[in-house]
Amino acid sequence: MLSQQRAMGQYSTPQETVHYMVETVLDHLNAHDRPQLLDPSTGDGIFIQSLIHAGMTPSQLHAYDVDPNTPQPSEGIQFSYQDFLKVDDEEQFDAIIGNPPYKSKRQSTYFNHNKQVLEEEFKDIGVHNMYSLFIYKGIQVLRENGILSMIVQDSFLTNVYYKRFREYLLTHTEIQEIILAPRRLFHHGKADVRTAILTLKKKKPVDHSHHVRLVDRLNYQQYTNPPEERVQYLPQEAFLKLPNFNLTVNVPSEILSLFQTAYTPLEQVVPIKTGLSTGNDGHFLRKANEASETDGWIPFYKNGGAKDAWYYQPKFYIHKDWEQQSKAHKTFTVRNPSYFFKEGITCSSMGVKFSASYLPEGSLFGVNANLFPDNQEDLYYFLGFLNSRLVKYMLRKVLNRTNMVTSGYIKKIPFVTPSPEQKSIISEFSRKLVEGKCQNRDYPTEELHEEIDRVIFDVYGISEKNRHHVRDFCDHVLERL
Ligand SMILES: C[S@@+](CC[C@H](N)C(=O)[O-])C[C@H]1O[C@@H](n2cnc3c(N)ncnc32)[C@H](O)[C@@H]1O
Incomplete structure (x- = not known):
């Protein structure tokens, strides 16, 4: 039997991972502009607390959670009980950060209850999992050049269901970084899912020299200094030439090139x-x-x-x-x-x-x-x-x-x-x-x-x-x- 929390997709993100994501996001922002940041699925509020710790003032912070039992993450921030997937796109943010729920169509009645609304709202990418909808929605409420960092299940990288989602990311954003997070990161919470940290900028990828930083599966949360052989930089365009727009991590160019030119499939x-x-x-x-x-x-x-x-x-x-x-x-x-x-x-x-x-x-x-x-x-x-x-x-x-x-x-x-x-x-x-x-x-x-x-x-x-x-x-x- 799932606990109430688990049924809502609540898993707490470990502190080191939150810390790294917060630092990554802040690096892209200019503190003088008093950027506005949103955690759309705040749960226990760990991202908000970490942002405050890093120097953000509560008035810059916004948080949502659909669960009416969620405690106020911190005094003075703008918090509301909201279904993020249904907020209107008028309010815009400079950064989105968080750990959204990972529920597939099969795992949640939410999809059935909201079928028509979701199919309309997410027609660009298709409706398969809460986390891909959260990322897409996050992009919609980001200002131009805004930054998004989310830790999500890594199935979006190659699963055929997410082909349109990948294409959307590759054509509407500059992907900054994909890190395959350590296995069993959520194991303490008994959730054994493989995850990745995706960081992207809302910006048409017109700059052909833009490279994505790709970090292969880490053994532990060594985000700032991973072993050299686990890190790769690839031009974002390379992914547009791969079958199904697959997002590969640390696959040598020599092997990728086998898939890229008009190749002969088996x-x-x-x-x-x-x-x-x-x-x-x-x-x-x-x-x-x-x-x-x-x-x-x-x-x-x-x-x-x-x-x-x-x-x-x-x-x-x-x-x-x-x-x-x-x-x-x-x-x-x-x-x-x-x-x-x-x-x-x-x-x-x-x-x-x-x-x-x-x-x-x-x-x-x-x-x-x-x-x-x-x-x-x-x-x-x-x-x-x-x-x-x-x-x-x-x-x-x-x-x-x-x-x-x-x-x-x-x-x-x-x-x-x-x-x-x-x-x-x-x-x-x-x-x-x-x-x-x-x-x-x-x-x-x-x-x-x-x-x-x-x-x-x-x-x-x-x-x-x-x-x-x-x-x-x-x-x-x-x-x-
Ligand atoms: C994986 S937990 C993340 C908790 C916290 N951010 C962390 O990393 O520790 C996901 C959270 O999303 C909330 N949630 C689920 N569906 C939502 C929705 N449609 N809109 C907003 N929040 C939602 C759940 O209640 C839960 O607190």
Whole structure:
């Protein structure tokens, strides 16, 4: 059961983080102009208190919170019980700072209750989460050249839902800084969400030389002096050339450039298909130990784990009469039947570590991505390629930071054609790995896998330094993401 506070999205921001954000905002303001600052979701008032501590006078400070139990954050400030998303845009501020609620459409009835108003007000960016609405609204109530700094969930960086939001930021503001805040920053409050501090200026980004400061995931709140190798400056324009306007943090230009020029996405060189969505796996699927192929059960591949790379015994089966039975089930969806039962590659869809495995002829597959190359050499090449660290890096650090790697993202992996020799080496190694794992589940894969990595790095022309960076990320995904 959520506490009342938690249900309203109340999590207190740690002091060091508040301090850094306050300093960042104040650096952009001129104290002589007596700037007016707003914390639109003040909660326990920690930002207001920190601003006063930093020398702002209460008459310069404004705060809102929708919760009628919120205490007055400080004497003399202008505080009101307000739904920030509904304030009119007439009152303008020089700075907005805070930690807005992070509630998705699914997590809050607020969205249903206010559907029409929100859809109209936020039509530029779409309605997905409270925090993106707060940032957008913040931009509307900022004066030209005003500054905004908010700590929010980091899903806006690559999730496809926020594509229009990212485009809006890139075309209406100068993004100053994106810092991936330490993991478990809100852990004390039991909220384990990955967050980022976004700081932007309301200003048309006409200056082509404007660079965004990007700081990779920090280990602790070392905001002012992060390790050099974790900091990157990129021209803001670079993001406009990335798929879905993704906002990447500390991805070397060498790797970004693979996505930028009119590149060839994987979907152009090999069919990538999803299959059956049963709508009720519990009803339609059986575990391997409960199904026998002689009774008409067909292997069904849906999501391999990290240990299932290259080859694994089917974990699930579906009955050959599925088509007949599915007629009574409205949520059963069939996609791409012309690829059913073909030999191919099956990818994992959920999980920290992405993996790809051999898909034997005669199987069916789920809503995960499956590839159907023309011939066996291509099949084993693509299998090696998909399991390479470079692909894992591109998937999780450029295309989609979440654990859910759906076919839409896999389709966008850049494809660079290997030389015939490179192709045959990878194809051969990858075939060996499949055969090895087919005979012995614990077949050691690391050595050949390393070789495959090396050749893929060669194919993509990755420098020694960046190979190291990619390896480090893949081998510590949990801490680095
Ligand atoms: C994540 S808490 C932030 C608390 C505080 N700023 C901090 O960082 O410790 C979000 C706050 O937003 C408030 N809130 C939720 N929806 C709101 C809305 N539509 N307008 C204004 N405040 C809202 C909640 O009541 C809660 O106090």
